[in-house]
Amino acid sequence: HPLFPLLALLFEKCELATQSSECPSTESFNLDIQAFVQHQDRERKPFFTEDHEVNDLMIKAIQVLRIHMLELEKVQELCKDFCNRYITCLKGKMQSENLLRSDYGGYDSDDSSSGAGSAAGLPGIPPPGMPGGRHSVPPGLIGGPPVPPYYGHPGPGPHHLS
Numbered sequence: 001h002p003l004f005p006l007l008a009l010l011f012e013k014c015e016l017a018t019q020s021s022e023c024p025s026t027e028s029f030n031l032d033i034q035a036f037v038q039h040q041d042r043e044r045k046p047f048f049t050e051d052h053e054v055n056d057l058m059i060k061a062i063q064v065l066r067i068h069m070l071e072l073e074k075v076q077e078l079c080k081d082f083c084n085r086y087i088t089c090l091k092g093k094m095q096s097e098n099l100l101r102s103d104y105g106g107y108d109s110d111d112s113s114s115g116a117g118s119a120a121g122l123p124g125i126p127p128p129g130m131p132g133g134r135h136s137v138p139p140g141l142i143g144g145p146p147v148p149p150y151y152g153h154p155g156p157g158p159h160h161l162s
Contacts, residue, residue: 002046003058006036010065017069023076029069033062 009032017023040047048055 001049001054001058002040003048003055003062006033007058007061007065009036010062010069014065014068014072017072017076021076023072024069026066026070026073029066 010029013024013029013032037047
């Protein structure tokens with residue numbers, strides 16, 4: 001079919017767009033179509049065959065590939081936007097952690113004399129290992145699947161029951 005070379009080129013562009021982080025623009029897609037039309041005109045080649053059903057199928061296939069290219073372009077924009085927002089969020093969190101670290105004397109010191117503060121020195125949050133702290137109950141004892149053995153110690157199992 002006379003439109004097959006164009007269809008193959010556009011299909012390749014879509015395939016490359018799905019495999020790389022850079023998506024060819026819709027504008028380049030349109031330029032390829034224009035270049036093909038101009039080439040066919042110069043060569044005085046027909047665009048269609050006598051089979052109208054195949055002609056319609058080829059045109060619809062080109063339209064579908066163009067729509068896919070537009071969608072890939074949108075996905076690329078969304079990915080870039082997400083990455084920018086995520087990086088901004090991480091920078092903000094790192095900044096607040098640095099402020100917290102300098103305001104409370106670091107994460108490793110316990111400034112509270114009562115022992116009720118956390119390792120970061122925040123009141124009301126017990127440190128790990130203290131009653132109510134993160135590690136006061138061994139993992140795997142309350143609900144959830146058993147924890148696998150670690151540091152050479154056997155994990156929870158039937159040998160603990162006897």
